[in-house]
């Protein structure tokens with residue numbers, strides 16, 4: 001590793017599994033003081049343990065629901081209090097209920113909006129003044145993608161993406177293949 005994040009304070013949401021866990025280990029291995037959070041405390045503890053076994057540093061607050069403004073604010077405030085500021089915000093946490101557009105219930109739609117757009121929105125708003133004060137230029141979230149989409153989802157809408165069912169869908173979406181079961185039909 002190159003220690004290119006030496007002494008930096010990155011906040012990563014959803015450090016209990018998947019990409020959040022991988023990012024926590026990678027950022028910490030690059031010298032960062034990672035501040036994680038997750039709604040699942042046990043899973044998050046496993047990540048913290050892995051980072052420590054790697055010989056690196058990670059603190060967290062868990063369980064915490066950062067889809068709520070108060071949860072997002074508590075996470076950011078705690079990081080600033082303990083580490084003096086924030087250098088990076090990685091809006092990774094999210095949870096999506098997939099379904100064909102005509103079948104998605106209002107409850108599923110609202111759940112997905114809250115747990116995709118809400119998380120990114122509330123964490124970024126809470127972190128914004130601290131990021132600006134340290135000269136940060138962006139918050140990292142999922143990349144935006146566009147394709148026409150008979151089978152879309154509220155989660156896709158949150159991220160500016162749509163998924164196609166048609167035979168030319170991979171071509172339209174830049175050669176991407178399905179990443180969720182049944183995504184492209």
Ligand SMILES: NC(=O)c1ccc[n+]([C@@H]2O[C@H](COP(=O)([O-])OP(=O)(O)OC[C@H]3O[C@@H](n4cnc5c(N)ncnc54)[C@H](O)[C@@H]3O)[C@@H](O)[C@H]2O)c1
Pocket residue numbers: 013014015016017018019020037038039040043064065066067068092093094095096115119142179
């Ligand atoms: N895996 C993929 O192929 C893929 C593709 C596109 C987008 N994404 C997005 O990337 C992100 C990470 O994906 P992943 O596959 O690692 O997901 P994952 O489900 O493995 O991990 C997400 C983590 O976020 C946590 N989380 C969910 N809601 C939370 C909340 N309200 N507050 C705090 N923590 C919460 C979960 O407990 C979990 O540990 C997600 O937002 C996902 O929607 C993933």
